[in-house]
Amino acid sequence: MNGLTIAVPRGALFTETLDLLDRLGVDTAEVRSNDRRLVFPEAGLVTMRPSDVPTYVEHGAADIGITGKDVLLEQDEREVYELLDLGYGSCRMVVAEPEGESAIEESIRRLGAVRIATKYPRIATRHFSDTGRQAEIVEVKGSVEIAPLTGLVAAIVDLTATGKTLVENRLVEREEIVVCSARLVANPVAHKLKAAAIDDLVARIRSLDGALA
């Protein structure tokens, strides 16, 4: 695409990102048909985990990339430029806990702090400190929903799109922290040295009907 290398997130944003690229005239047939291959130099695409996108873009291994705002908030030390809110992949970062009487408040009142499990320790830490509450953040890598059900923690901070996983695990949302959607990010040097190509891409995305929220 315009001689740019684009970091494409696999996972929840994958299909919609490929749809967007199709509408921009990038041939994604090969990417869709071959889920073992990760690098597609003929289309200027590199596919990776969403949380790796800022890393590749920061170092200039990709000129631009697409990833979730949740990833950018969690890795806020990464030097990437956030150019566009692409609108899709919308979900919310929330505090949730098991149904019934709230254990969060009781824990803070009686024990001084509340234990929170999350895959997003920075966002969780910032949220509780911004709201003036002490929290002990426990980082987990896998399904965070089981953490309160097993007694590891009182509550969780996690991303939810439909709320279905929360309901299935008998968890209820207590607080919304932030709404996240897919973002277009750029490498700081490419943003200057390939300014025309990047501006052209941004303008074309903006002109697509209904691409932006």
Added chain:
Amino acid sequence: MIHPIPPGTRDVLPDEMRELRALSDGLRAEFERAGYGEVWTPTMEYEDVLRRGDERAAGAGYRLFDEHGQVLALRADSTIPIARLVAARYQDAEPPLRFCYFAHAYREVHRGSAQAREFLQGGIELIGPSAPEGDAEVVALVSSALEEAGLRRHRIGLGDASLYRTLLADYGVPEDERLPLLERLSRRDLVGVGVSVERLGLPAAARDVLTTLPALRGGPEVLERVSDSHVAGAIENLRATHDLLAERGIGDRVIFDLGLVRELGYYTGAVFEVYDPAVGFALGGGGRYDDLLGRFGRPLPACGVALDMQRVHLAQAAEERLAREEAPA
């Protein structure tokens, strides 16, 4: 038995050291030829002195106590120490004054990133000349030094630190809203800038300028696109700097970048950043700091640039590799 060193610091062995030394010798010779004499200042300064230059002490990350309980800080750049030096040791000297330095600076590192805790900076400071002549001299010297070092494709990003600040003040944006906006701009969170500007409830024209300006970059033609009279002076200065550089034959090295805001608080005018297409991060930067020397008692306009020597070395190696690949076998 392997004993660790702190993350973000490094040992340098002879092969790399020879190359780093050759690189800094080349830059030093270029700076000296242009009349920039080398100075050396202490690695540690009184914290109060650094704070006099910048309220965040230029981002100093390491503090210690001396035997009298005074707080010392490891310098985070050489610009504030040189401002102190000029005020103390060149009280009556007739400007212009020109200095270069090759010195380690220290900053804290963030989790999980490859930032350096200790890094070697090579830089120049030009004290006395105002914009645009002073800005052009500094940019031209850095550019010729990089050319000399083999960075044939380097570029210099040129913006103005006062641009956005002036616009916010002139549009009557409340003081407490300005800082978060500038902070978002310095990270180039353009989505966040857009959202914050939207919330200010400004007239459409002002809103338009504030959201489009950070994306304006390219050749001198981008300056045409800013018609707001409040910033006419800053734009005129950028144009004049470009003209002076064009006269020296290096006008096309410059990429105007009107959203460029350097993190340090002491910049008052033009700001620079140095790039090479072979590496994905800026090799260095600097700018004009007309108020800094006054804080130390010698009010003089000044400007300077610092290069991260290890990053320049990285770019040099990448350019050499490219040149080898391009050359016929």
